[in-house]
Amino acid sequence: MAPKVDKIKKYLRIWGILVTNSFRTQMSTSLGSTGYLIGKLLRFAFFLVYLLAIFQHVPRLEEYNVAEVVLFFMTFNLIDVGSQFLFRGMYGIKYLIEEGDFDKILTQPAHPLFRISSMNVDLLDLLTLIPILAVTCFTVTKLTHTVTGKDFFAYLFLLLNGMVISYAFHVIMGSLSVRTQEMEGAIWIYRDVMTLGRFPVSIYTDALRLLFVTAFPIGIMISFPSQALMGLLSWWGGVYAVLLSTMFHLAAQKFWKNTLKEYTSISS
């Protein structure tokens, strides 16, 4: 037990150091960082304003009322911003390889995936999360469904489950970057397709819905937690979500290990 605690402490210390470094970098470009932060907050605010303005004229979107639609949007933001906050380092893997820093990371006494993911922890995203959390809590109080402790626990658990899938995607995209050194943009495809989850997946066609609960599970990442909070998700839905995220995670780890075996260190 003690070695495990020591290991967790070590990783927390590494994370703290990386966060401090990242914060210092951001402070050195304060104008750019401030513009970025304001931009992110504005995007969130504008979307919310438009959604509320549209719902002045339309009472429902499919079977959902305005508070429920906003909950889907807030869940999307929590997963999206949370992933960016924690896994942003994976976006720059190509540059690590080009500069030869990837080899250095592989020799360090920390898991390379942890080390790379935590490299550019964006504290601006943490600031963005504050209003997102506040609006999410407010939205929960406006739901017509009375949220029980069980619903709330299921929501948090499935949010975490969504983050696991998001991490798996980041690892797969990172592995592709290592293999091809051209696929760093692929992470943007993931992020762009993720935006389809801003709204309930039930608005899409059957084919897209099937895609969103299997190969590209944004439905499981975003819609399932929201539905659980509204008491609309059956228990087998939850089990399926956990099974799928486990499968994605294992596949991503396997892919990463195979990628490292084939990595030739050609850049250094």
Next chain:
Amino acid sequence: MKKCRWKMWCAKFSPGKELSVIARSKAPKQSHEIASAKRRPRNDNMFMQKYLTLFSLSWQRHLEVRSDFFFERIRSLSIMVSLYFLWSALISYREGLLGYTRQQLLTYVLVMTLLRAFVLACVTDRIPTEISRGKISDILLRPLSYMGFWATQDAANKSLNLISAILEVLVFTFLVSAPFFVSTNPLLHLAFIATTLGAMVLYFQMSFLLGVMGFWTAQSWGPRFCFEIILEFCAGAYFPIDFLPRGVQLVLSVLPFPYLIFYPLSIYLGKATNQEILMCFLMQAIWIGFFVYLNRVLWRKGLKVYGAEGR
């Protein structure tokens, strides 16, 4: 010898008016030579040829670095798909909404995708990096106007994006059997094309202005990101702005943003009155004039502080 050097100087800088101004201030004795150079008839074929070559090179570059282009299109496609199905679901049991028929609202999303590709696709976001790395020195030495250089690159980028967007919209319309509104009034088509071209020029001027900020800060990416977010929402590049409260619409109508996407689209959909069409032309002209003037002033000031540090 001295005269020969001056001819080389003229050959380098005469097409870029901004630099001939600096040259004049630095070499007042040769002002008569500048005047005579200006009187010299310009070889229009040569003038066009160099920009056409640049256009062709830009196309080749975009097609060579296909991944950037591909990712840009994926982004646009995901916006179109999500908004199309959102509106489709919102009005599934209604005849229309706020004066829009179902067909008009869904067409708004589809044509908006085309306008995003044509109006809002821009390459001038690279200007600040070129300034901070001193790369613009190379371009300033070429017999091209700097703005012309970027306008040509921009045109190449827009044309590629537009071709791709047209294909995407056609395929998507076919796949989901989307109802597509086509106006029967040819004058509306002409007005739509004219205002779209106006919007393209207006956005280029706005984006160029942000690029010029690179003379004063290497961190203009932050304010640009912020500006683009404001622009996209206020231009109607996500939702029609007439869903917003009346007061907000009035404020937006005096800003340049809605004249980029929303008003050209309202004209296409036949929702704009004659007065609004004229207003759109007028506002576009005023804002273009304003930004052209501002760009000229800031460009000259910027060149004075430019130190080519990266070189």
